[in-house]
Amino acid sequence: MLSQIQTQKQQLKILPQQIQMLNIFHLNVLELDQRIQDEVDENPLLEKNDEEDSQNADKLAKEAVQDFQDWEEHGYDDIPDYKTEYENYFNSEAIPNIPIKASTDFREVLKDQIRYSELNKRQLHLADYMIDCLSGNGFLLQNIEDMADDLSFKEGMIVEPGELVDVVKAIQLLEPVGIGAKNARECLLIQLHRFDKKGPDVKKAIQLLEHHYSDLSHRNMDKIMEALEIEEDELKIILKLLSSLKMKPILEEIEGNLNVNNNILPDFILTVNEEENIEVNLFKSRSSSLYINQSLMETVHNSSLTRNKSATQYLKSKLNSAQWFVNAIKQRESTMMQIMRAMVELQREYFIYGDVSLLKPMILKNIADKVGVDISTVSRVTSNKYVDTPFGIILLKNLFTEGIINKEGEVISNRVIQSAIEGVIEKEDKANPFTDQQLVTILATKGIIVARRTIAKYREQLQIPVAQLRRMWA
Numbered sequence: 001m002l003s004q005i006q007t008q009k010q011q012l013k014i015l016p017q018q019i020q021m022l023n024i025f026h027l028n029v030l031e032l033d034q035r036i037q038d039e040v041d042e043n044p045l046l047e048k049n050d051e052e053d054s055q056n057a058d059k060l061a062k063e064a065v066q067d068f069q070d071w072e073e074h075g076y077d078d079i080p081d082y083k084t085e086y087e088n089y090f091n092s093e094a095i096p097n098i099p100i101k102a103s104t105d106f107r108e109v110l111k112d113q114i115r116y117s118e119l120n121k122r123q124l125h126l127a128d129y130m131i132d133c134l135s136g137n138g139f140l141l142q143n144i145e146d147m148a149d150d151l152s153f154k155e156g157m158i159v160e161p162g163e164l165v166d167v168v169k170a171i172q173l174l175e176p177v178g179i180g181a182k183n184a185r186e187c188l189l190i191q192l193h194r195f196d197k198k199g200p201d202v203k204k205a206i207q208l209l210e211h212h213y214s215d216l217s218h219r220n221m222d223k224i225m226e227a228l229e230i231e232e233d234e235l236k237i238i239l240k241l242l243s244s245l246k247m248k249p250i251l252e253e254i255e256g257n258l259n260v261n262n263n264i265l266p267d268f269i270l271t272v273n274e275e276e277n278i279e280v281n282l283f284k285s286r287s288s289s290l291y292i293n294q295s296l297m298e299t300v301h302n303s304s305l306t307r308n309k310s311a312t313q314y315l316k317s318k319l320n321s322a323q324w325f326v327n328a329i330k331q332r333e334s335t336m337m338q339i340m341r342a343m344v345e346l347q348r349e350y351f352i353y354g355d356v357s358l359l360k361p362m363i364l365k366n367i368a369d370k371v372g373v374d375i376s377t378v379s380r381v382t383s384n385k386y387v388d389t390p391f392g393i394i395l396l397k398n399l400f401t402e403g404i405i406n407k408e409g410e411v412i413s414n415r416v417i418q419s420a421i422e423g424v425i426e427k428e429d430k431a432n433p434f435t436d437q438q439l440v441t442i443l444a445t446k447g448i449i450v451a452r453r454t455i456a457k458y459r460e461q462l463q464i465p466v467a468q469l470r471r472m473w474a
Contacts, residue, residue, distance in 0.1 A: 023153050024332050025380035029265040029283060036286055039325050045296045045315070046322040049289040106138065106176075106250055107131050113174045119167065126151065126159065126167050130180075138179045138249030139187070139463070140168065150383070178249035184463050185213050191245045204228050205238050217456055217466045219435065239468070247465060266388035268340050276352050280340050283388070287330040292322050335373065339381050340396075342370040347399060354391030359413045362400055417448055418458050425464060433467040 027035055040048050114127045129151060133142050144161045151159040171180035177194055181187035189209050195202045207228060208216060215223050225235055269281050297319060344351055346366065349358040364382075368375045382396040401413040424442050428434050434442065436455045443450060464470070 019153070021328055021331070022376070022380050023156070024328050025335070025377060026150070026153055026383055028384050029267055032286065036290065036329070039322075043318050043322050043325075045293050045318045046325060047291055047293050049291065107134060110134075110171070110174050110179065114170065117170050117173070119170055123163070123167055123170070125155075126164060127171060130164065130167055130171060134180070136250065137463070138176070138181075140171075140180045140182055144168070153380075176246075176249055178246060181249060183460065184247045184465060185209055187247065187249055188242060188245050201234075201237050201241050204230060204234070205241050208238060209242075216468070217436075217460075219466065219468055248463070264386055264393050266386040266393055267336070268385075268387040270344070270351060270387050270389045272352055272390055278344055278348065278351055280337070280344055280387075282333060282337065285333060287326065287333055290326050290329060292319070292326065335371075335377065336381050336385075338371045339367055339373075339378055340387065342367050343396070343399060346370075350399075351389060354389065356419045357416050359399070359401065359415050361402060361413045363402065364400060412448065414458065417443070417450060417454075418462055420446060420448060421455065421458055421464075422462060425470075431471065433470040435467045 024032070024035070036048065040046050110131045111128055114124065114131070119127060130140065130147065133140060133147065135141055144164050148159045148161045148164055151157075151164075168180055172178075172190055174180070178187040178190045181190055189206065192202055192206050192209070197203060197206070208224060212224050212227055215227070221232075221235060225232065228235075230238070266283050269283055271279050273279070296315065343362070346362055347358075347360060350356075350360070364375045364378045368378045371378070382400070385396045386393050387396060398415075401415045420443055421439060424434065424439060436452045436459065439455045439459075440450060440452050443455075459466075
């Protein structure tokens with residue numbers, strides 16, 4: 001028997017335009033410029049005023065300090081040209097008197113290697129993105145689910161985490177060994193799996209890292225020997241094997257103390273004057289240079305006089321698209337400025353002095369509530385965005401931290417705790433490093449009361465091995 005039932009329910013749906021807006025929020029400086037150029041090329045009603053950009057560039061050039069007033073001063077300058085050229089490549093003022101050595105980014109080498117794998121075209125595209133996400137040490141620190149989410153929004157295609165897992169496995173087969181590991185433990189395991197697993201020391205080392213890494217971190221050697229059914233001499237052989245491996249896929253080797261600058265285009269410029277007033281501006285405003293062709297827009301408005309309905313419909317759709325895109329760029333810039341100003345207001349002392357110890361606990365919800373937007377919007381706006389400050393270029397995502405209450409009852413950022421742990425370990429005696437329990441005691445003298453497991457968690461996040469391994473690697 002057929003019957004009809006009428007029900008009423010609420011369902012959350014996201015519109016295609018909202019997805020496009022989130023995509024625009026997620027773009028960085030270079031990606032946004034490319035997106036604007038693509039829209040201008042595809043839409044005849046949308047135009048960009050390039051003269052305004054060149055005028056701004058000329059204005060910045062004029063505001064810069066002039067090295068020479070006339071030709072005589074330039075002609076008789078005593079500074080060789082090669083010295084001023086080198087300043088573009090080195091962070092320090094000490095310029096070397098040797099030629100610059102050609103260097104290749106390890107990521108480009110990995111992309112060349114991955115082309116010889118059995119991945120299909122789609123997987124190779126995903127692999128390129130994931131290789132670009134690798135840290136300077138070759139670790140893949142970003143969560144697989146987050147990368148799948150970012151790729152889905154950025155590329156306009158559905159990417160499942162399972163697809164990325166297969167790509168990660170392919171990346172981990174590349175050289176140098178250990179590349180694509182998420183932490184030091186996985187890096188060691190990848191290296192061990194390349195060895196002959198028939199060897200008893202390799203077998204036991206893999207079991208140790210897979211099932212008893214926590215005991216190794218806590219130096220429970222007796223428990224490890226009992227679980228692996230080995231003697232103390234055998235344990236020493238296993239630890240010696242682990243000490244011969246690399247803790248990081250990419251070792252930070254600086255040849256000749258030459259540090260090549262990694263140039264990043266910031267999204268914001270932050271300045272602090274003598275009165276400690278903070279001013280924030282966009283690195284470059286795009287909305288002011290975008291406009292709609294007035295003559296074509298009048299043609300659309302007078303479309304009722306024409307008989308070509310297909311041309312009229314085409315122009316109307318392009319007009320709507322152009323108007324939406326211009327408004328989207330304006331909304332992006334307005335939302336970015338609101339979020340950045342809210343972050344500056346919460347982290348005022350940090351942005352004035354640049355001291356990590358002044359960083360306050362701050363999560364996405366704090367900024368979302370302050371600005372009045374959704375948490376996902378804050379996440380998109382701050383993702384892959386940088387701010388140029390008097391003390392360097394800062395990644396906005398690094399400013400979001402959880403908090404812990406110290407002995408005075410104040411909430412301090414976990415970044416402060418991590419910085420304190422790094423500082424203590426850097427100054428420790430490498431032949432007799434501090435254990436996690438000793439680090440608890442040392443931090444307590446600094447007013448930071450944390451548990452030993454908290455120290456262990458932050459130490460692992462910083463890719464710092466346990467005291468036993470630090471002694472062997474010293």
